[in-house]
Amino acid sequence: MLWRDALLALAGVTLAVSVTIREERAVCERKVNVQIFFEPGCKYCRQYLAGPVKKAISHESTRGCMNIDFNPLGNAFYQIPECKNASTSNVTVPSCGGAGGYDAGIRACYNKKCGPGAAAADRVENCYRGHLIFQHGFKEARFTRYFACAKHADSTKSWESYGQFVLCMERNYTTTEDETMALIQSSAQGGDMIEALVQKCAEHSRISLDEIDNCYKSNGGEEAFKLEARSIPEHSGVPWIIIDGVVQPETYDEDALLLAVQRSMESEMRPPDAPRLAAIQYREFLGVRQEERRRQITC
Numbered sequence: 001m002l003w004r005d006a007l008l009a010l011a012g013v014t015l016a017v018s019v020t021i022r023e024e025r026a027v028c029e030r031k032v033n034v035q036i037f038f039e040p041g042c043k044y045c046r047q048y049l050a051g052p053v054k055k056a057i058s059h060e061s062t063r064g065c066m067n068i069d070f071n072p073l074g075n076a077f078y079q080i081p082e083c084k085n086a087s088t089s090n091v092t093v094p095s096c097g098g099a100g101g102y103d104a105g106i107r108a109c110y111n112k113k114c115g116p117g118a119a120a121a122d123r124v125e126n127c128y129r130g131h132l133i134f135q136h137g138f139k140e141a142r143f144t145r146y147f148a149c150a151k152h153a154d155s156t157k158s159w160e161s162y163g164q165f166v167l168c169m170e171r172n173y174t175t176t177e178d179e180t181m182a183l184i185q186s187s188a189q190g191g192d193m194i195e196a197l198v199q200k201c202a203e204h205s206r207i208s209l210d211e212i213d214n215c216y217k218s219n220g221g222e223e224a225f226k227l228e229a230r231s232i233p234e235h236s237g238v239p240w241i242i243i244d245g246v247v248q249p250e251t252y253d254e255d256a257l258l259l260a261v262q263r264s265m266e267s268e269m270r271p272p273d274a275p276r277l278a279a280i281q282y283r284e285f286l287g288v289r290q291e292e293r294r295r296q297i298t299c
Helices: 002-010 045-059 102-115 138-149 159-171 175-184 187-205 209-216 219-228 258-268 272-283 291-297
Strands: 032-035 067-070 240-243
Touching: 002 175, 032 045, 032 258, 045 067, 045 102, 045 209, 045 258, 067 159, 138 159, 138 187, 138 209, 159 175, 187 209, 209 219, 258 291
Parallel strands: 032 067
Antiparallel strands: 032 240
């Protein structure tokens, strides 16, 4: 542990790794609310899910004391007219999907006007109209639709079953990465590969494949997207983690989420307005996550 602590300190990573992980069964006076905003196609998201999230879920004495909301839309946004002049890069990536491609400035504008930090009187009426733009293109769009449909399926009984679906899908995302161009050129071939993965992960998590498939092929997929989009706060990049309304530092140490949840369990106070607090904290983190902001223009 000592050598890892030294490396983390040299890297400037803020994490209280000196806190001992409690192995005894926790007594839960309340549930800790964890929000994880991620997106398929983002290697940093996969790293966080495979490390800190998997470790926290596997920790039996803590798992029962938390609720995790996985939001798969990440940096995706609807192309609304109110944000058309908000580009900060003057560079778009056409292959990222939608009519105009991905732009970090337009995405930030959308989150500000349509996310949970916006007052009802300030929310624009076009929030869920326009094209839905995905940072990593066609493959991300397909995965995200399956994610959204699985989350809102009636057979998804708990966050834990959905978490297993998320981990299963993300763990296998890169297995078809070399075939991305073939997937775009031949939707039938690509469909076979991804649909086989969805079936495997649905069985693993005990979520109805028929429900997921029916949602994916109907307007249910669009409705699931809207439900997820309205929950995304202002953020500088993904993965973006909020615990009981407190935005977390960006770190990939495998104990990070587990320790943060345990610290929140020991706290006596919970923020009264978690979504709005998280939106305010976003501005404080802008100066911290410079590397993440640089990533955002890249598919």
